[in-house]
Amino acid sequence: MGKFKTTVLRTATMALAIFALGACVTINVYFPAAEAQEAAEEFVEKVLGDEAAPAPAGDNPQAFRAPAPARFSLLSLVISDAAAQEADITIRTPAIQAIQDRMAARFQDSLQPHFDSGALGFGKDGLLVLRDATKVALKDRVAVNQLVAEDNRDRNAVYREIAVANNHPEWEAQIRETFARQWVASARAGWWYQAADGSWKQK
Known part of the structure; x- marks a missing residue:
């Protein structure tokens, strides 16, 4: 009987400790990488147009890689399903749509020929780069430099706006990284992009 009481007491103490720990935990909303990649793909493909189809993920050195599944822990027992869920990513706000429309018009009307010639490339930071002015x-050249500057202002603005629109301004850097990968994934064969080490590669 004494052993039974001891076992019950230990079990109750452990349960109380777990729930007390759970009450003190601040729930972090993790960056929804898969949803961000889907949003980036939708945004980028509209900007580049129908002909810029994404390459298969296996052929692209900067292709998106989904994070490993989360591990189970005792703490998950005290966190509600709603709190544990990752947030979604939306790009459907008037501000984001306005930037997307400007970028699509600029790219399809003016910038695309300079990608085809090899003058422009996608930088590793999600911005445009005039990589070969001789082309x-x-x-x-003055007009092209101005177009690149305008487009980069919109790019910086949209990465920030997406983070703010989703109530997580701290996600801006991760959104930028996701978009940087997607510009490369959606680029046409023959276009140039900057690898992580800063070198230029042709797709």
């Missing part, structure tokens, strides 16, 4: 006619 731009001298009379057009």
Whole structure:
């Protein structure tokens, strides 16, 4: 009988400790990487147009890799399913849509020929880079530099706006990284992109 009471007491003490720990835990909402990648793909493909189809993930050195599944822990027993869920990512706000429309018009009307020629490339930071000015006619270089600057302002703005629109401004860097991968994944064959080490590669 004494052994039974001791076992019950230990079990009750352990349960109380777990619930007390759970009450003190601040629930972190983890960055929803898969949802962000889907949002980036939708956004990027509209900007680049129908002809810029994404390459198979296995052929792309910067292709998105989903994170490993979370491990089970005793603490998960005291966290509600709602709290443990990852947040979703939305890109359907007026501000984001306006930036997307500007970028699509600019790219399809003016920037695309300079990607086709090899003058422009996708930087590793999710921005545009004039990688070879010699491929731009001298009379057009000022205009192309201005277009690149305007597009990069919109890119910086949209990465920030997506994070803010989803109530997590601290996600901006991760959103930028996700988009940087997606610009490469959606690029046409022959376009240039910057690898993680800063070198330039042709897709």
